[in-house]
Amino acid sequence: MIWWTHLDMDSFFASVEIASRPYYKDSPLAVGGNEYSRTVVASASYKAREYGIKSGMPLYEALNRCPHLVIVNPDIEKYISISKDIFGLVENLAGNILPYSIDECFFYSKSKDDIISKSLYIKRIIKEKFKITASCGIADKKIVAKIASDEKKPDGFFVVEDSLKYIREKDVGDVPGIGRKLKKKLNSLGIYYVKQIDDIPFTILRKHFKQYSYFLKEIATLKISDNIFVYDEVKSVGNTHTFEKDTFKKEEILSYISIISQHMEQRLLEDFFEGNKLTVTFRYSNFQTFTKQKKLERYIYSSEEIFDESSKIFDSVNLVMPLRLVGVSLGGIRKRGVYGSLPFFENEKDCRLKECLNSIKREFGESSIIKLRDLYVSDRKIKGRRIINRTGDLV
């Protein structure tokens, strides 16, 4: 039998900041943008959680709940560096590791006693070396180990002796893979606990949850593969941008769509992906959100194509209120090249232009050369500079 440990760093970003700045130890602290920006809380310390502050909450709401909340700007490079060091340590001590996110990983052993002693030792070393705490959940099923690590947070340690009995008593919302919407749907059918899934005939589950019915059945009987957390299939690639101020300006919105398209291209090129379902998300100032989707006749991956198609979608929308957020995402993802040999770029001219642009960026920095349509965004970062906008007028 294989025993799994799920190791989860407690409020990771906030804990790292408190370790760097110990004078914040007794203050409620949140990692996020500054109080005037419109970002959300990326991580909240346990003191902050006492005020009901949690990850994903808008900063202004967090400040309403706790006016003396200390806000620290995120330093993602720092968190990545610490995460790599911790995962390196876990790999050395446990002999194996399956990273799950920046602050979570699994490791395994064939012996229960061995995994318990290794987990306790790793927890202690993390605390000594990195001055942060981690919680461990141990079980003979990965999904159960993940649920168990939440059991005694922070600095928790929980061993599940009987995985099936344990998971069947859990609220359906505690199961990874069952999100808010699915939980609501399950609740509407009278299913609140995992064990209740078994009471529903499979044909009914299938009718309501389609392909998800198999997952639900597997959860209830725990006949689930431990591979579920190994490969996260990429279904879409995308990004969103929240404007500093709600905006109606077409140039500004298009500029950000352009920048998002470039980020998407980078990711798609890195992973050799292409997609054919383009979705543009709009959020009005009153938080009302809607999306427009378009199924493309061909698979795309370049920023130009993503921008062109997104612009067409944007042009088809009549905004009735200023926008708070815009997002672009490309779905229908598949590996490029597997379905026929496509040229890397559409034509030789494009290819040469891309190479030239990339060499300028390498030599003089990422923002040394930009597309005309991105000037709006660049100009906002360079205060007081006068530029010519897309239509040729001085801004």
Added chain:
Amino acid sequence: MNKEQIFVLAYFGKGKIVPRIFFWKGKVIKVEKLTYSWKTVDEGGIKIHFSIISGSFYYHLLYSLSSSRWYLIDVESTVI
């Protein structure tokens, strides 16, 4: 604040770099507590970051391994 080059007296040995004293704005600042350190890598090579407390101030120092230069990245008061 923008990163500012500074002079630092540091201990290099046993695979460690430990800043002891640094000079900033005409003052000699003694490192009282090194609270945290971490590594980042960018196009300029490996950078080692240090969180330092001296008196009632927190300092974020950076040492570039490729240029052997020290920089002050951030200063904040530790008084809450």
